[in-house]
Amino acid sequence: MRHVVVFTGAGVSAESGIPTFRDALAGLWERFDAEELATPEAFRRNPALVWGWYEWRRMQVMRAQPNAAHRAIAQLEERVGRFTLITQNVDDLHDRAGSRSVLRLHGSLFAPRCFDCDEPAALAPEIPGEPASGRALAPPRCARCGGLVRPGVVWFGESLPEAAIARAFEAAQSCDVLLSVGTSSLVHPAAQVPFVAKRAGARVIQVNPNPTALDEIADLNLRSPAATALPTLVESLSRD
Ligand code: OAD
Numbered sequence: 001m002r003h004v005v006v007f008t009g010a011g012v013s014a015e016s017g018i019p020t021f022r023d024a025l026a027g028l029w030e031r032f033d034a035e036e037l038a039t040p041e042a043f044r045r046n047p048a049l050v051w052g053w054y055e056w057r058r059m060q061v062m063r064a065q066p067n068a069a070h071r072a073i074a075q076l077e078e079r080v081g082r083f084t085l086i087t088q089n090v091d092d093l094h095d096r097a098g099s100r101s102v103l104r105l106h107g108s109l110f111a112p113r114c115f116d117c118d119e120p121a122a123l124a125p126e127i128p129g130e131p132a133s134g135r136a137l138a139p140p141r142c143a144r145c146g147g148l149v150r151p152g153v154v155w156f157g158e159s160l161p162e163a164a165i166a167r168a169f170e171a172a173q174s175c176d177v178l179l180s181v182g183t184s185s186l187v188h189p190a191a192q193v194p195f196v197a198k199r200a201g202a203r204v205i206q207v208n209p210n211p212t213a214l215d216e217i218a219d220l221n222l223r224s225p226a227a228t229a230l231p232t233l234v235e236s237l238s239r240d
Contacts, residue, residue: 002080003175004082005175007086008085008089008181009184012067012069015069016064016065018061035156037053040157043150050139051150055137057090058109061092061093061109068230069181070099071097073097073099074098076238077099082175084101084171087103087104088105090104090107090108092109105190109151113149113152114147115149119142121140121149124140172202173196174200179207180218181207181208185212194206195214195217205220207226209223
């Protein structure tokens with residue numbers, strides 16, 4: 001059976017109540033300054049502001065549930081011969097929906113590590129109540145070297161995890177169908193994944209209620225929310 005790649009962005013989790021980055025009004029980068037929150041320099045300047053903001057996001061994710069799109073993607077993995085799920089998301093909703101293997105290009109909210117020595121750090125317990133967005137919270141200290149613990153996500157100006165991006169491009173080059181779900185396709189190098197697949201001859205299907213940078217090359221543009229489109233699409237891909 002064919003090799004299907006699913007490539008997801010923040011839009012796949014939007015219907016679980018997790019805000020995207022660039023949607024008008026609700027997008028995180030419409031309300032918060034990425035330069036103050038998502039760069040190594042920002043963490044050096046104000047570690048408590050950055051740590052508090054990511055802990056707020058982690059708490060939001062812990063209270064959210066996977067939606068029909070996450071579940072349909074997990075089902076597709078069981079139905080096709082070869083399957084690769086690549087996500088730019090830092091939540092764990094694909095895993096909780098039952099996806100067995102997730103290639104994470106931008107890290108995870110659930111894998112903090114030391115800013116100085118890279119040692120993985122234990123997760124703090126859930127903070128009771130709804131932590132206010134932007135509330136400063138001192139980051140824990142590394143058990144090995146005493147350095148500050150940072151969120152395990154990729155920040156602007158940082159490289160993507162080498163093994164994950166290499167495997168993502170390899171999968172894109174060898175797939176028959178690539179399904180791009182809920183991403184603006186603006187953040188590189190991750191955004192190149194569907195373009196690599198297209199150049200290598202794959203059929204590219206996009207699910208997104210809004211136009212994106214991928215529209216021009218997609219063979220099919222489904223202008224629909226992910227949780228509506230994915231269950232039907234997965235049924236038809238499973239039959240192909
Ligand atoms: P964006 O916020 O840039 O794009 C989200 C996309 O989801 C938009 O194109 C929306 O139209 C679409 N969308 C909204 N609701 C949807 C729904 N219900 N169903 C399907 N699509 C929907 O998010 P990403 O493309 O994921 O980087 O952003 C890429 C990277 O930029 C993120 O991984 C993050 C951010 O800075 C890091 O954290 C390193």
